[in-house]
Amino acid sequence: MAKAPADPDFDLKSQRPSAGEVRRFATGEALFLAPLPLPTGHAPMDLGGSFLEVNDTYLDVGQSNFNKAFQAQLMIWGVMFILIVCLIVLPLVEMSMFFGDPHERSFMTHFMSMLEGLRFYSLIALLGGGFFSVLGATAVIRTTLQKARARPMRFNRQRREVCYFPSGSDEPIIQPWEELVAWVSISTGTTGEGIISTYTLGMALDNPKTDKTHFLNQGVLTPAHGLSKWEAIRVYMEKGPAFCPGKAPHEGRHTFDEERESMREAYREGDCSAIGVAWWYLRNIVTWWRFPYWVAEWDHRYSMKVMPASIEQWSQPVPPAQWAKPSSALLVQTVQIEKAFAKGQSFMDYFNSTLGEPASMQGERS
Structure with a gap:
């Protein structure tokens, strides 16, 4: 029987982490990316299609209806x-x-x-x-x-704030962007026959009203995937929607039409045989034609919870002169790490990180 690695649950109150810091926990270790969110040097990617809304004011990160x-x-x-x-x-x-x-x-x-x-x-x-x-x-x-119980996490780039709703709650938590804690972690567990490793992109927000820290963990394929996902969020907040991935498409009856047209185009170009066309029609007839895509549309409509009026007001654009500005500490450290990137260093090189490396290699690096 497999023993699953546990998601990290750090003590963030007694000692706040900083970008580039590595902390160890019971089943692994984590590399912190924020607070003071510095560039990672990775290409920004929305892996899994979780960017539900992207505009000049805010970014919504949640769960799409992909594969519904x-x-x-x-x-x-x-x-x-x-x-x-x-x-x-x-x-x-x-x-x-x-x-x-x-x-x-x-x-x-x-x-x-x-x-x-x-x-x-x-x-x-x-x-x-x-x-x-x-x-x-x-x-x-x-x-x-x-999915409907949880609203997406909203990143307001003009106010430089983050809004999060704990699952099942209508009471928002709003935290300054530069105080948000984020990390990528590696956890190791056993199956009885071997060792397995899982990778996580995590974030944590403090609720000042309840003195509680809320942890959000999302599994990623590799630490590099986690860095790219975080970089997509970071670059939106620091540079705007033109520099990050766009809004993720959602499934619906239009998806069925697009798939059918793609199949027909492949047949016309000789990339799909007549047998392939017949199989496409047969499997979609057997699975009730457009019905599954109607279910996906229903899922999308039902699970997109409306934000409270206070957050809708908070999400309204503000005049550019009133936009919040990055801190001087962030600006200085951003310039320094970007110079290191220009010289060929990576994020982990810059901080001399040993995340995921065997103990023997850690000793060599030190």
Whole structure:
């Protein structure tokens, strides 16, 4: 049985971290990227499509409805498999047995046997199809409801502030951008047969009203992916929407139309065979054509919770003369690290970070 690595839960009150600092915890270590969010030198990327809104005033980072249509298709595949096997495949097998019956039973005898078998198969189809329908629909609805409980994290670049709603709460936490804590971490666990490592991009915000720190952790493929995701947020706040990835597309019935047109274009250019075209139509007919994409649209509409009036007001543009300015400390350190990047150093080189390196290599670096 696998023992999953735990997400880091740092003590951020007694000793505030700083960008470039490495801290160790029970199952691994973390490299801090903020407070005082410095450039990482990585290309900004919105991995996973979590940029729900990008404009000149704010950036919303949350969970899109990506793969919702596929989730609905999996549910339908389970139902249709049961129905096709019970109502088509097995009756055809029964029928084929009539022509090779070694006992030479009469047509009426065999016909009555087929009817009896069909009633049994229909009952199995009803129970099995119903089971998969309930199971699949429960999974689809549950994941949508979970997503709907949490509003996206909003980064206001004109005010240089961050707004976060704890899950299930309508009370926002607003924190200065330069005080937000962020890190990438490596956690190690065991499966009984080997060692596994997981990578996390984490953020933490302090709630002054409750004296509680809220931790947000998102799994990433590698520390480099975490750095690129954070850099996309950082470069939006420091330079604006023109320098970061745009708004992530959401799935809907338009996605179905785009996929069909892409398939047709591939066929016209010879990149898709007639068999491939036939398979595309067959699998979409079996999975109820546009229905999964309608489910994705419903998920998108339902889970996009409206912000309270106070945050809508907070999100309104302000005159450029009233925009908050970066601190002098951030400006000075940004110039210094960018000079290091120009000389070929990386973020980890600049801070002499040993994140994820074996102890032997850490000793060599030191």
